[in-house]
Amino acid sequence: MQQFSLCFSKVKKDCLKFIKSQETKADRFKNKERMIKSFLIPICFWISNKTNKKKPYFVGLAGGQGTGKTTISSLIKIILTKYFNLKVFRISIDDFYKTRQERISLSKKIHPMLLTRGVPGTHDINMMLSFFRKVKSKKFKRLKLPTFNKATDDRFDKKKWYNLKNKPDVIIFEGWCVGAKSEKNKSLKKTINSMEKVKDQKQIWRKYVNNQLKLKYKKLYSQLNCLIYLKAKNFSLLQKWRLKQERKLWINNKKNFSLKIMSKGDVINFMQTYQRITQNMFKYMPKYASIILNLNSNHQIKSAVYKKK
Numbered sequence: 001m002q003q004f005s006l007c008f009s010k011v012k013k014d015c016l017k018f019i020k021s022q023e024t025k026a027d028r029f030k031n032k033e034r035m036i037k038s039f040l041i042p043i044c045f046w047i048s049n050k051t052n053k054k055k056p057y058f059v060g061l062a063g064g065q066g067t068g069k070t071t072i073s074s075l076i077k078i079i080l081t082k083y084f085n086l087k088v089f090r091i092s093i094d095d096f097y098k099t100r101q102e103r104i105s106l107s108k109k110i111h112p113m114l115l116t117r118g119v120p121g122t123h124d125i126n127m128m129l130s131f132f133r134k135v136k137s138k139k140f141k142r143l144k145l146p147t148f149n150k151a152t153d154d155r156f157d158k159k160k161w162y163n164l165k166n167k168p169d170v171i172i173f174e175g176w177c178v179g180a181k182s183e184k185n186k187s188l189k190k191t192i193n194s195m196e197k198v199k200d201q202k203q204i205w206r207k208y209v210n211n212q213l214k215l216k217y218k219k220l221y222s223q224l225n226c227l228i229y230l231k232a233k234n235f236s237l238l239q240k241w242r243l244k245q246e247r248k249l250w251i252n253n254k255k256n257f258s259l260k261i262m263s264k265g266d267v268i269n270f271m272q273t274y275q276r277i278t279q280n281m282f283k284y285m286p287k288y289a290s291i292i293l294n295l296n297s298n299h300q301i302k303s304a305v306y307k308k309k
Contacts, residue, residue: 004041007083012036014078022071027244031300036075039301043228043291044079046306050225051086051169055136058223061174062285063230064278065271066241067295069174072230080170089168093175095147096123100154111205113195116273117153120177120212125220132223140167179227180277181284182214192279195272206276213277229289235271235279237297243267 015036019029029035051057059076063069070092077088097117098106106122107115114122127146134143145162146155188206191197200206232238243264286292292305 003045004037007041007044007079008033008037011041011079011082014082015040015075018074018078019071030298035301036079039293039304040072040075041079042304044076044084046291047076047080047170047226048084048086053169056089056168056171058132058225059170059172060178060221060224060227061172061230062178062180062227062281062289063176063293064232064235064238064281065176065274066238066244067230067232068299069176069230072293073172073174077172086169087166088170088172089162089164090172090174091145091162092148093123093128093173093178094150095145095162096125096128097148097155098122098124110208111200113199113205113273114208116270118176118270118273119209119277120180120217121209125212125216128220129216132220135164135167135171173224176274177213177217177277177281179221179224179229179285179289180213180217180281182210182218183276183280185210193272193275195269196276209277226290227285227288228291228293229281229285230293230295231282231286232295233297234282235275238278239268239271241299242271 012033016032019032023029047057047059061069061073061076073090077090080086080088094117097103102124103115103117103122107113116122124146131143131145134140143162143164144158145164147160147162148154149156185207188203188210191200196206232241286305288307290307292307293301294303294305296302
């Protein structure tokens, strides 16, 4: 406990400064010190004990839309860097989305719903596998990795890509479907929302997405050393949090008229493409995640469950 207090005094200023940068007037973080002290610092000690200077330790961080993955992964990075002196690189699976042009051609070739980014099959999986391979290599060389602009629904220009100069000790790989597993084909038959019912009557989209999870994504996720899962109570809470996220994007980018900010209806429709896998993760992820962070309806961590591994 004394170590945790020592750590907190060293990282508090930087963590609170980061949290402040994420707040808006209408949306303030509550119990932030408790979140850092009681949950994130113990997680960082746990990760630090498992690191090995010879190769990067891969932390998968998953959770439904709006659960706070970016905030939590950023705070974990601050703590691991500042207190443990570890080289940490965090990147989102979202940064590896296929370009808009690639998704247009995928939507024409396989199914129109694949134009919408998000589900397995809309990421550049070969680029991710190549990143995982290169970053583990003994002959590590500088890496350029993409960054994705959700507001324009396409990749940023290469000038804004990540420039990874040194091999990290810890890689935080976050995303809503990180670690997700495929489901049995027979369970795909039952539609779970109006979008599947109307737009995927022949199950082409569902089967394609599920098959992606079964093959290439399984290979990718098997390389993660641990998995942290942010578990919300239910899907409707995620919709509420995701709407809040969109409002924040709008507030921060009011003057940029070229942005594709979503309306409430757009968000609800968009999230229907996520619903099947998200609900499957609610059910099964706690069985195989290394650490489960249970979130209450106020968007705060209420408990942490560590699985013996």
